[in-house]
Amino acid sequence: xxxxxxxxxxxxxxxxxxxxxxxxxxxxxxxxxxxxxxxxxxxxxxxxxxxxxxxxxxxxxxxxxxxxxxxxxxxxxxxxxxxxxxxxxxxxxxxxxxxxxxxxxxxxxxxxxxxxxxxxxxxxxxxxxxxxxxxxxxxxxxxxxxxxxxxxxxxxxxxxxxxxxxxxxxxxxxxxxxxxxxxxxx
Numbered sequence: 001x002x003x004x005x006x007x008x009x010x011x012x013x014x015x016x017x018x019x020x021x022x023x024x025x026x027x028x029x030x031x032x033x034x035x036x037x038x039x040x041x042x043x044x045x046x047x048x049x050x051x052x053x054x055x056x057x058x059x060x061x062x063x064x065x066x067x068x069x070x071x072x073x074x075x076x077x078x079x080x081x082x083x084x085x086x087x088x089x090x091x092x093x094x095x096x097x098x099x100x101x102x103x104x105x106x107x108x109x110x111x112x113x114x115x116x117x118x119x120x121x122x123x124x125x126x127x128x129x130x131x132x133x134x135x136x137x138x139x140x141x142x143x144x145x146x147x148x149x150x151x152x153x154x155x156x157x158x159x160x161x162x163x164x165x166x167x168x169x170x171x172x173x174x175x176x177x178x179x180x181x182x183x184x185x186x
Contacts, residue, residue, distance in 0.1 A: 030094035134179035157183035
């Protein structure tokens with residue numbers, strides 16, 4: 001069952017999942033995913049043979065649901081906000097891909113911007129945000145939506161819009177559409 005407190009909206013369109021996964025270099029790379037959800041991205045990531053793959057999931061019930069799958073060994077029960085990516089990847093660089101939990105997406109982004117600022121270890125990120133937040137992240141200076149999150153993101157990453165995901169592509173259906181953004185380090 002979906003838990004509102006975790007901001008869960010699971011992608012239910014396999015084609016969109018493939019587009020998201022194909023927008024990131026995965027084969028032979030260290031990959032972090034936040035939230036296994038219904039494994040919409042997780043299985044596709046594993047099929048691309050990453051060097052090391054870690055999926056961080058806070059919801060014990062979801063972990064229990066996927067426990068018998070072949071890919072459960074990649075899923076760690078942990079809170080993404082306090083997860084130590086540097087330690088998990090043993091000081092090696094890594095990439096991040098996720099249909100982020102909408103309720104903590106800006107906090108996670110700021111966390112990763114800080115990691116990039118201090119360690120320069122993020123190769124690239126492909127992240128899905130609520131449309132409104134994504135538009136603020138990519139907004140240009142001297143526009144109405146430009147603000148701290150735009151400035152911080154664009155100070156460390158070249159950010160571009162990959163695709164728009166309609167709200168009907170999720171279960172449960174959120175109130176707004178989503179946008180997938182790709183972050184390349186500057």
